[in-house]
Amino acid sequence: MSKRQLAMVMDLNKCIGCQTCTVACKxxxxxxxxxxxxxxxxxxxxxxxxxxxxxxELGGGFDAAGDLQPGVIPNLEADYGVPWDYNYESLVTxxxxxxxxxxxxxxxWGPNWDEDQGAGAFPQDNYFFYLPRICNHCTNxxxxxxxxxxxxxxxEEDGVVLVDLDRCQGYRYCIAxxxxxxxxxxxxxxxxxxxxxxxxxxxQGLPPACxxxxxxxxxxxxxxxxxxxxxxxxxxxxxxxxxxxxxxxxQPNVYYVPPTESPAKFDAEGKIIEGSxxxxxxxxxxxxxxxxxxxxxxxxxxxxKRKETGVSELMDILIAYQHADMFRLDNHYxxxxxxxxxRTPLAPVDTRYIAGKFTKAGGHH
Amino acid sequence: MNKLLTSILSLGxxxxxxxxxxxxxxxxxxxxxxxxxxxxxxxxxxxxxxTVNLYPQMAIEMNDKNANEANENNKAKAASVAALYDGKNxxxxxxxxxxxxxxxxxxxxxxxxDGFAIQFAGITKGAQPLPYIGMGSTGRPVxxxxxxxxxxxxxxxxxxxxxxxxxxxxxxxxxKELAEYDAKVASLANKDYERVFxxxxxxxxxxxxxxxxxxxxxxxxxxxxxxxxxxxPLKDDYxxxxxxxxxxxxxxxxxxxxxxxxxxxxxxxxxxxxxxxxNAALVADLTTDAKGDAANGKVALExxxxxxxxxxxxxDPKSFMAPSLKDVGGYSTASYLxxxxxxxxxxxxxxxxxxxxxxTPWYNIEKGKRISxxxxxxxxxxxxxxxxxAYLQTxxxxxx
Numbered sequence: 001m002s003k004r005q006l007a008m009v010m011d012l013n014k015c016i017g018c019q020t021c022t023v024a025c026k027x028x029x030x031x032x033x034x035x036x037x038x039x040x041x042x043x044x045x046x047x048x049x050x051x052x053x054x055x056x057e058l059g060g061g062f063d064a065a066g067d068l069q070p071g072v073i074p075n076l077e078a079d080y081g082v083p084w085d086y087n088y089e090s091l092v093t094x095x096x097x098x099x100x101x102x103x104x105x106x107x108x109w110g111p112n113w114d115e116d117q118g119a120g121a122f123p124q125d126n127y128f129f130y131l132p133r134i135c136n137h138c139t140n141x142x143x144x145x146x147x148x149x150x151x152x153x154x155x156e157e158d159g160v161v162l163v164d165l166d167r168c169q170g171y172r173y174c175i176a177x178x179x180x181x182x183x184x185x186x187x188x189x190x191x192x193x194x195x196x197x198x199x200x201x202x203x204q205g206l207p208p209a210c211x212x213x214x215x216x217x218x219x220x221x222x223x224x225x226x227x228x229x230x231x232x233x234x235x236x237x238x239x240x241x242x243x244x245x246x247x248x249x250x251q252p253n254v255y256y257v258p259p260t261e262s263p264a265k266f267d268a269e270g271k272i273i274e275g276s277x278x279x280x281x282x283x284x285x286x287x288x289x290x291x292x293x294x295x296x297x298x299x300x301x302x303x304x305k306r307k308e309t310g311v312s313e314l315m316d317i318l319i320a321y322q323h324a325d326m327f328r329l330d331n332h333y334x335x336x337x338x339x340x341x342x343r344t345p346l347a348p349v350d351t352r353y354i355a356g357k358f359t360k361a362g363g364h365h
Numbered sequence: 366m367n368k369l370l371t372s373i374l375s376l377g378x379x380x381x382x383x384x385x386x387x388x389x390x391x392x393x394x395x396x397x398x399x400x401x402x403x404x405x406x407x408x409x410x411x412x413x414x415x416t417v418n419l420y421p422q423m424a425i426e427m428n429d430k431n432a433n434e435a436n437e438n439n440k441a442k443a444a445s446v447a448a449l450y451d452g453k454n455x456x457x458x459x460x461x462x463x464x465x466x467x468x469x470x471x472x473x474x475x476x477x478x479d480g481f482a483i484q485f486a487g488i489t490k491g492a493q494p495l496p497y498i499g500m501g502s503t504g505r506p507v508x509x510x511x512x513x514x515x516x517x518x519x520x521x522x523x524x525x526x527x528x529x530x531x532x533x534x535x536x537x538x539x540x541k542e543l544a545e546y547d548a549k550v551a552s553l554a555n556k557d558y559e560r561v562f563x564x565x566x567x568x569x570x571x572x573x574x575x576x577x578x579x580x581x582x583x584x585x586x587x588x589x590x591x592x593x594x595x596x597x598p599l600k601d602d603y604x605x606x607x608x609x610x611x612x613x614x615x616x617x618x619x620x621x622x623x624x625x626x627x628x629x630x631x632x633x634x635x636x637x638x639x640x641x642x643x644n645a646a647l648v649a650d651l652t653t654d655a656k657g658d659a660a661n662g663k664v665a666l667e668x669x670x671x672x673x674x675x676x677x678x679x680x681d682p683k684s685f686m687a688p689s690l691k692d693v694g695g696y697s698t699a700s701y702l703x704x705x706x707x708x709x710x711x712x713x714x715x716x717x718x719x720x721x722x723x724x725t726p727w728y729n730i731e732k733g734k735r736i737s738x739x740x741x742x743x744x745x746x747x748x749x750x751x752x753x754x755a756y757l758q759t760x761x762x763x764x765x
Contacts, residue, residue: 059430066723070430076474085534093540146428148625148716150568166572171625172474176429185474190515190558 002159005139006197008211009220009234009241010132011257011318017043017130019112021210028209034188036083037076039111040195041210046131047119047283051111052079052181060142061179061248068145071176076187081110120278124266127278129259134210135182135195136244136252137161146177157337158223159253160197168192179248205331205348217320222328224253226357229328230317238314240295242288257318258284258292260299330356389635389652390415392448392455392610399454404585404594409458412447419444419461419616419629420695420761424688425714432622438679439621440765441695442629444614448636454596455606457483459614462590462765467619468514469558477619478558480513481584481593484613485604487563494700495633497712498613501564508563508603509570510595512582514619515558517551529553563603567715577602609644610636611651630696655699655754662756665749669742677760685721687739688714695761702754709737
């Protein structure tokens, strides 16, 4: 158990599946050196096969007794999809007319392969929503439990789960052990790599790249013990944000506000069935467990309250008037940690996000 | 009748050969300089090959369904091992059967490369007891040379050549220039996966990156299997070889998703440097079976309840409470087995079994040390311990 836990909340009602977060993460961390195929952040269409393919059925995590479960390591080509190249040079150098633009392999799967496919019969009751996924920086990480070399650790100061690349020898137990399949194997350096929650940015007072770039303003970032943070309010005060697949027993620290709104169904005559909703609650239960009922109840009640009285703190938080309000980081805290370890604390890059539980009045150091 | 008798005799011989500890290997002294020797060098014609059995090591069930299925009912592999030395360096050659050539591909998470490792006991004051196989033990270090079959890949190599760490589409060059760029990247690509580690017990295995160990290993495959060679100095900061050198060999099979514990492993094997005085006690310890009555040992083991926690054979149900002992005789020395019975906390395999219940751990951590939950059996009389050790030494898979 780390001293403090950094957490993220994603409001699925606002995710438009634009993949800006995916690209922000990819260009920042994983665009080369064996990481070409990996997406530390991906947005998948749900219901769908996902990335890697069928990740929900590949095992890992813990059973009710707390025992780590066996898992399957996905296949790069079949389950993640190889990053394919195009024949640019033959287009430029070839004189033959029959040369045309084509990928160098026939792609069979990719991180956004079944985009907008969803489920249900079109047009009467088809549905889907977008599900952005990053490493959950679990309180009880399956990857950490599975590693025989102690190469995975959870940072004391903020609970970020990292791979010690010096100790990692690429055994890949962690991939089997993670139920979210959010740890990746770098075949070039034969080591495991994963989302680092942008800790070098966080420490300098900047939110993670995926969160800062998000055009839908769906992502909140803060410490779970910081009662002023919106993350705390969404997770602990209103209890509307719930972890993904908590049934795996890993205690994920990325929380989701479940989608509440979906259009009504059409009947055989093409008329709207009043009071119907296309998104089956069973689908949400599969992802978020039974807690999703209370969450949706609270969200609907607050929406109603807002309509009738004009006042709702929860709605104000979720609307996210100011992007900066969504992030309550704690630069002062990291500066203290640095001092404690006799390291040189770096000045914050951006002062808008630094307020935190331990930030003293009068600004940062 | 004669034929039948011969086959019965040969079966009997095979059975006793399978039970006997490994023979000593003779390292032939040569005048050639061994520094650049590899598998194809003519000097190997002078070597004397000895068969060493490598037993499947699956004491802790791993957390990968596919790998577990691929490794059910594994048998031991017979490897041919030879050694040469030139006064400065020692060269070892290992040949083992493996019909599938598996190379760690550049772009695959589900392919596993074949590989082998040769382990030496590090510098310690007394020769006995030898360090724990694989990881060494506190105060008794080991040096492990690992060679894996890897495909040629570009790996950032710390030389600052960041301009080649780009996708080829991002280079802004075409045609001939792009071909030149590709050739440059290929010339920088890292092919050899050779690593040297030093370990003093579980979780202390650390790669020696400062090039203070000047070794060279390689491996090549033909229709029958792999041959691997390793050359290293007889003496350096970590190892000091003379007389008799204890060596252990491990091989990984990529087609069985071999990695970490999923491997075949020998016990410590004595390598006698020809022309030097062998360490008679060490040779005797590694080449002769434990003194004791295995049949009595089996009874003593059952009456003392060892099989309540340990799995003794593949036919027994897996209890997961303690490491499986089904192949323990293949890769453990008698002195290690004796030590584990008398002082269970001397070497404790970390990482609770992934399928064991959390309420029944096989060790607890007290003041940073792993303390086994197994009670010590030092109250047993010497004969019973000898018998149990003799029985445990018979627990090993058949040779393929």
